[in-house]
Amino acid sequence: MLKKVFASAVFGVEASTITVEVNVDGGIGYHLVGLPDNAIKESNFRIAAALQNNGYKIPGKKITINMAPADLRKEGSAYDLTLAIGILSASNQIKAENLEQYLIMGELSLDGSIHPIKGALPIAVKAREEGFKGFILPSSNAKEAAIVDNLEVYGVDNIKQVINFFDKGELLEQTIINTREEFNKRLEFPEFDFSDVKGQESIKRCMEIAAAGGHNIILIGPPGAGKTMLAKRLPSILPPMTLHEALETTKIHSVVGRVKDTGLMAQRPFRSPHHTISNVALVGGGSYPQPGEISLSHNGVLFLDELPEFKREVLEVMRQPLEDREVTISRAKFTVTYPSSFMLVASMNPSPGGYFNDPNAPVTSSPAEMQRYLSKVSGPLLDRIDIHIEVTPVPFEKLSDERKSETSVEIRKRVTEARAIQTMRFSESETVHYNAQMNSKQIRKYCGLDGASKELLKTAMDRLNLSARAYDRILKVSRTIADLDGSESINGTHISEAIQYRSLDREGWLG
Template identity: 55%
Template sequence: MFTKCYASALVGIEAMTVEVEVNITPGLGMFLVGLPDNAVRESQERIRSAFDNSGLKMPGKKVVVNLAPADVRKEGSSLDLTIAVAILAAAGQVAPDRLGSYIIMGELSLDGTVKPIRGALPIAVNARRNGFRGFILPRENAAEAAVAEGLETIAAGSLKEVVDFLNGDAAVPPYVHETTGGDGAESPYEEDFADVKGQAHVKRALEVAAAGGHNVIMIGSPGSGKTMLARRMPTIMPPMTTAESLETTKIHSIAGKPGSTRGLMTHRPFRAPHHLASQVALIGGGTNPQPGEISLAHNGILFLDELPEFGRNMLEVLRQPLEEKKVTVARAKYTIEYPANFMLVAAMNPCPCGYYNHPTKECVCSAASVSRYINRISGPLLDRIDLHVEVTPVALDEISGTAPAEKSAAIRERVVAARARQAARFAGTNGIHTNAMMNPAMLREFCRLDAACSAMLGRAMERLDLSARAYDRIVKVARTIADLAASPDIRPEHIAEAINYRSLDRAGWGR
C-alpha cells in the first residue's frame, strides 16, 4: 500500500516542504531513499523501538521510504515522527484522511516519546504559506510554532498521542500561546548604565551608536570600563519590531539556541564570542550548515572584546557583512545566505602592555610594537567602524562618589525618540531603518550640509587623511546626533562631535 505525509527541511533560515512517501510491498527490510544523511538513516532503529514500546506493529514486509524532492539533502532526526506515521498509514494502522492537512515533525525516543526539533518557527511559517491546516510537533516547540498565526499547532508528547489524534480517538485542542503583558517592556538584563561611574563621553558615544545603529570601537587601558560599558549596551537599545522579532527568532530556532522555544524573542540579542572561536563559529557554515555568531546577533549587538586577539582572517571576513548586512556561505555542496544586520561593538587595549597614552602609568612597549599591535586591525575594517572612542581611567573621586548616574531607561527614551525620527524619514523605503544603513542617494537627500559644515568636514578630511567611506560615516553619525537633538538640519556642532569620534584616524595611535 502507498501513502504520503508531509514534513519540512531547513534551507538557510527558510523551510521547504518535504513529501515522505511510503510504499509497502511483499518482501523484507526497510529502505530509506531521497538523499538522507546518517541521522535520518538511523531513524529506522528508533522507529522500530518506538513501535514496540507504543503497542504498534511494524509491517513484516518490504518498506520503501522516499523523501522528495530527492535531490535535496535531508538532515537531522526531526523526520522520525513523519516517517513513523507514514509507515503506520501505509500499513492501515492510521487513517489517511487527515495526513494531507498537517506538517508532522519530531524526533522519536526509543520509548515512543517525542523530542524537540530545531527550526519550528520557519517550518510553521512555511506550512502556513503553503496552505496546510496545522503542524503536529513536540510539546517543547509548541510556543515557538504558535507564533505563526492562522495555523493549528498540535502539541504531542508521544507517537501514540499522534496516532490517536489522526485516527480521531483523541481530541487535541490547538495550542494557544499565552503572552504576558509588558513582556517587551522589562529588560532581561541586570546591568544598568547607572552602575558606571564617570565615562560621560563614552556613554554619549554609545548613545549615539544605539540611536543610529552605528558600529563602535572602544580603545583604552585595562580596567577602564570598556567591557562593563559594552555589556550595558542592550539596556539602551530600542525594542524590536514584530518583523525583527520574527526574523531573529527564526535564526535562533534554526540554531537550536535556548530561549527560541519560548515563543517570539522580544529583546535584541547580545552575542560575545571569545577570540579563540573558529571562523565557522563566527561566520556560519559547517558540515551541517548553521548560522554563526554574526547571524545570531542579527538585529542586535555583536561584541568583540580584545579585538586584536582575534585572527586576522576572522576580522577581515567581517568586512562584507558590515556593508551588506548579510553573509553568504558558499561550499562545494551548498550555498546559503544568512542575514547579519548587527551592530558591532568592539573593545581593545592601545598596546600590548595596555598602558599607551595612560595618564599615570608608563607604557613599556616600543613605538614599533605599538604600531604592530594597532595594525592588527586593518584600515579597511576600521573604516567600517563609525565611532572610535578613547576610554580613559576613571579618577578615584568619581569612583568613590555617591552622586547618582543616569539610568539606562532615561538614555533609552532618547534613543527611541531618535529612532522614531529615522522611521518617519525612511518610511516606505524597503530595508532601511537607521541612519547607518543609508545609501549614497539617501545621504544626498537627507544629509545636506551647509557651507560651514562642508568647510569643517573638508578641513578634517585633509588633516586626518580620511577615506571617502569615512566621510560618509561621519555624515551619518552627524545625522544621528542631529536626530538626538531633534534638529531637522545638520549643524556645525553635530559635524564637530562626529569628527571627534574618529580617534584612531588621528596621529598618536602608532599609525
C-alpha cells in the same frame, strides 16, 4: 499500500515541504531513499524500538520510503515521527484518514517520547503558506510554532498521543498564543543598566549616539576602564524591537534550536564570541550551512572583546556583511542567505601591555610596539566602524560617588525619539531604517552642509588623511547627533563632535 506524510526541511531561514511516501508491499526489506543523511538512515532502529515499546511494530514486509523531492539533501533526526506514523498508516496498523492535512515532525526516543527539533518557526510559517490544517511537533517547540496564526499547533510528548489522535480520534491540546500580547509582555528591560556605570560621561554619550543611529563603535582603553561593562549595557538603550524584527530574529535562532520554550524573542540579542572563534562560526557555513554569530546578532549587538586577539582572516570575512547587512553562503548545489544587520561593538587595549604610552603605567609599551599591535586590525575594517573612542580609567572620586547616574530608561527615551525621526525620514525605503544604513545617494540628500561646516570637515580630512569611507562615516554620525539635538540641519558643532569620534584616524592619539 502507499501513504503520504508531510514534513519539512530548513535551508537558510526558509523551509521546504518534504513529502514522505511510504509503500508497504509483499517481500522483505527496508529501503529509505531521497538523499537522507546518516541520522535519518539510522532512524529505523529508533522507530522499531519506539513502536515495540508502545504495542506496535515495523511489519515484516518490503517497506520503501521516498523523501521527495529526491534531489534535495535531508538531514537530522527530526523525521523519526513522520516516518513512524507513515509506516503505521501504510501497514494498516492505524487509521489515518486526515493524515495529509497535518505536517508532522519530531525525534523519537526508544520509549516513544519525543525530543525537540530545530527550525520549528520557519517550518510553521511554511505549513501555513502551503495550506496545512495543523502542525504536530514536540511540546517543547509548541510555543515557538504557535507564534504563527491560522495554523493549529499541537505539542506532543509521546508517539502514543499522535497514534491515538489519528487512530481513535482522541483530541490533542492545541497551543494558542496571542503573539502581540506575548510580545508586549516580554518587553522588560535587561538586567544591565547604565546607572551602574560610574563616571565615563563622554563614553556614555558615544554609546547613546551609536544606539540612536545604529553605528558601529570601537572602545580603546586599558584594562579595568569599563569597556566590557559599557558594551553589555548597550542593548538596554536600544529602541524596543518591533514585532517584525522580533519574528525575524526568532526565526534565525529557531534554525539553530535556541528558542524552544521561550516563544517569541522580545529582547535584542547580545552575542559575545571568544577570540578563538573560526571564520565559519562567525559568518556561518559548514557542510550543511548554519547561521553564524553575525546572523545570531541580527537586530542586536555583536561584541568583539579584545579585537586584535581575533585571527586576522576571521575579522576580514566580516567586512562584506558589515556593508551589505546580509551574508551569502554558496555550495555546489545551493546558496543560502542569512540576514546580518547588527551593531558591531568592539573593544581593545591600546598596546600588548594593555596601557597607553604612559610612564606611570604598570607595563609600558613603546610607540612602535603599540603601532604593531594596532596594525593587527586592518584599516578597511576600522573604516567600517563609525565611532572610535578612547576609554580612560575612572578616578577614585567618581568610583566612590554614591550618586546614581542617568538610567538606561532615560537614555533609551532620547534614542527612541531620534530613531522615530529616522523612521519618518526613510519611510519610503525598504532597506534603510536608520542613519548608519544610508547609502551615498541618501548621504548627499540628508547630510547637506553649510559653508563653515564644509570648511571644517575639509580641514579635518586633510590633516587626518581620511578615506572617502571615513568621510561618509563622519557625515552619518553628525546626522545622528543632529537628530538627537532635534535639529533639521547639520551645523559645525555636530560635525566637530563627529570628527572627535575618529580616534584611530588622529595622528599622535597614542599620547
